[in-house]
Amino acid sequence: MKYLTPGPVQLPEAVIKAIARQPHFHRTDEFREIFREVLDKLTKITYGTPIIAPGTGTFAVDMMVYNYVNPGENVAVLVYGEFSERLAESLESRGAKVHRIKWDIGDVPPPDIVEDLCKRIPNITAIAMVHNETSTGVTNRYIDKIQNVADSIGAVLLIDSVSALPAEPIRCRVDVVATASQKAFLAPPGAAILFISREPRSNNHVPPSMALRKYLKMLSRNETPYTPPINVIYGLTVSLNYILSIGIERYHEIHRERAEILYKGIELEPIPRKYIVRSYTVTAFYTDRSKEIISELKRYGYVIAGGMGEIRDRSIRIGVMGDITVDDLNKVVEVVNRVVNR
CATH class of the missing domain: 3.40.640.10 (Type I PLP-dependent aspartate aminotransferase-like (Major domain))
Structure with a gap:
């Protein structure tokens, strides 16, 4: 996983x-x-x-x-x-x-x-x-x-x-x-x-x-x-x-690039209303199919998180920190969209 x-x-x-x-x-x-x-x-x-x-x-x-x-x-x-x-x-x-x-x-x-x-x-x-x-x-x-x-x-x-x-x-x-x-x-x-x-x-x-x-x-x-x-x-x-070897600014940019793959690719509404407040470490989207998405991604070897608080049952959260690749993110986009468009 x-x-x-x-x-x-x-x-x-x-x-x-x-x-x-x-x-x-x-x-x-x-x-x-x-x-x-x-x-x-x-x-x-x-x-x-x-x-x-x-x-x-x-x-x-x-x-x-x-x-x-x-x-x-x-x-x-x-x-x-x-x-x-x-x-x-x-x-x-x-x-x-x-x-x-x-x-x-x-x-x-x-x-x-x-x-x-x-x-x-x-x-x-x-x-x-x-x-x-x-x-x-x-x-x-x-x-x-x-x-x-x-x-x-x-x-x-x-x-x-x-x-x-x-x-x-x-x-x-x-x-x-x-x-x-x-x-x-x-x-x-x-x-x-x-x-x-x-x-x-x-x-x-x-x-x-x-x-x-x-x-x-x-x-x-x-x-x-x-x-x-x-x-x-x-x-x-x-x-x-x-x-520190890649530098703080480049490290930040790597996370921004990863997050943008999800923001641009996933066919769901991001919870952040404005671009300026979108997180580059934890992306979050509204969906009434969170359990299906989480389950389907797990079948493909990926673990993401459900929502929290008052939007617990109508949102998903996908982190872009850690040892992950662009290929991983593209696969996540593909699987999420497949569930969304069923």
């Missing part, structure tokens, strides 16, 4: 070989050197200090929330899908007063409206948003403008980029970004990754496993406060070498 899912993705063989080994003891010089190299490579992905903790994307998002928001604080959350709603729920679990800026499925709120609504929230301390809404295949490419809004009102910007970075680059300084290893980073699940450009600001209790200050304190020794995801880090050494 080949996985064209939102993640975990189809791993390159070189990554699979890298992770299939006896893990080092993480307090040795040998592992510290491997960890240092991975951290150094991550600094070339986007702005900010990289942090690696054991966990997946959800843990990375929760870690971001608990270190930058205190109970009782006012936080604006841009909501346009299932994962942005989960971000809001994470903030509510922290005890924040969440102000949802809800937008229609298939689009994102314009920055000027975000600015206007955020300025109406008293004592706002943070704005939170999802970079790539995995449930609908919608990408918010207004990060630089939203960061400007946050700066103008003295708020911190928190970004869930779990299914975007580094295939969808972040080209500006952002306060905090949460992501993970198992999607566009081409590694297995297990590494929660953060990029931070501001010191943690929470003065309330943070669970020890999430405490960013502990991780920052250990960085100078190329260590983590607790056992890191050792074998995932082995995989990241290989996948990051590949990504």
